[in-house]
Amino acid sequence: MTTPPPPTIAPANGRLGVLTVGLGAVASTLIAGVELVKRGQGKPIGSLSQMATIRLGKRTDHRSPLIRDFVPLATLDDIVWGAWDVFPDDAYVAASRAGVLEAGKHIEAVSDALREIRPMPAAFERKYARNLDGEHIMEGSGKRGMLNRIREDINRFREDKQVDRVVMIWCASTEIFIEPGPAHMSIEALEAAIDANDETVSPAMLYAYAALLEGVPFANGAPNLAVDAPALRQYATDHGVAISGKDFKTGQTLMKTVLAPMLKARQLGLRGWYSTNILGNRDGEVLDAPENFKTKEESKLGVLEDILEPAKNPDLYGDVFHKVTINYYPPRGDNKEGWDNIDIFGWLNYPMQIKVDFLCRDSILAAPLALDLVLFMDLAQRAGLGGIQEWLSYYYKSPQTAPGLYPEHDLFIQLTKLKNTLRWMMGEEVITHLGREYYTEI
Ligand SMILES: NC(=O)c1ccc[n+]([C@@H]2O[C@H](COP(=O)([O-])OP(=O)(O)OC[C@H]3O[C@@H](n4cnc5c(N)ncnc54)[C@H](O)[C@@H]3O)[C@@H](O)[C@H]2O)c1
16 A cells, blocks of 8 residues: 655644633643643643654664654644633632642642633533533523534634634543434434434534534544544544544553553463542542443443454453443542453463552643644644544544544554654655664665
8 A cells, every 4th residue: 555645734823722621620730731831830741742752764864853843733832722611610710629730839820821711601411411510501592502602602712812723622521321323323314413402412512513513623532422423523524624532541541552462462361351440530420420431431441352352362362351440439539549450361371460550640641632632633634634533543542433443552553653644744754663674784
């Protein structure tokens, strides 16, 4: 297969509006972090777009610029924030409530910027997140009213803030589990379902559809179907709007997508993988409802099967017991603890165990992913790459792929794909790691 010619990338002129759906722990940590970095009061640790280098050409060429110097990304100074939330708290209050960042050290230092970000009333219905009872909600007539209102909000934001481009990112609570059904199969069916206030059209789908109708790229940080509904995927492709999802890959799944490929690379067998978490933030509270956890569970469970491919390797992976639970435990707040007990076997079937105890900070891990996603989604849009951005799988637990294509979960394959996409976009050679040239030229 020949590599297609690189795209033409429009320059990142002007301001980039970033609309977050949800102004909770992740969004407020993202916003406060970027504002601190802009003022030289923090480093964007965990952000590939800001911290990583990319090798270009041969290893002997010694060309490894920072990614942000290599590709024409919007700068942090170009970003202008906007948000919707079910609660009226501004970003200062949201960050203080979330309890992720230290008030004295990190919230007060950017309080002026945070105070300015007041969320717009949310498109929300309680039945999609029962454990949430905010009242900062759009007035309007049903789903059609919400869709129109979101579109108006986007356009008002554009005008008020004088932004040149907009990206939307879902950082709101995980909705209840909705399987793709008749309402999601075509735009005509979706339009009719919106008018009929069909239950299978959730607020996340309305935000996603509104974004696409306004030509705004949409990234989905939660496992909700949202822009992964077939009708929206098709619309995004047909209209050249970038989309990506689902569910930020942080914490336990990040570990899983590093450890499982290692087992497979060494052809070690797996009998069982028991994962459990305690988490005490609002996300944990919403996920305490079984219908909402089901959405998350689907997203977390698929990973092992896709990596280990049991059908190809039944001796090693044909009978794996995989269990994932999340327990709401308020004392921990955002500082999630994730335990994994992994039962493996080696040479002649001898059993072994791996135990992981990851004392992580959920939003500290998620914020840099959200930053990279908005910058790369904006880049994709300027490069004319509409539809699913599979090269951004690196950021997601359930990467969106073309229908019929299994997702690539291995973190390092995802990283290679991401970097090769950037090389291709900029007209550099993609790196295959074959490396024969170092030996044939001697
Ligand atoms: N932090 C992580 O490591 C991580 C990883 C993967 C996925 N996620 C997902 O990211 C999302 C955000 O996580 P968080 O920790 O910030 O949660 P959070 O509960 O602190 O914030 C979510 C916010 O979304 C708001 N909201 C809910 N429904 C809304 C709607 N329809 N419109 C507008 N606002 C709405 C809520 O009021 C809340 O303030 C969750 O879905 C979570 O599952 C987080």
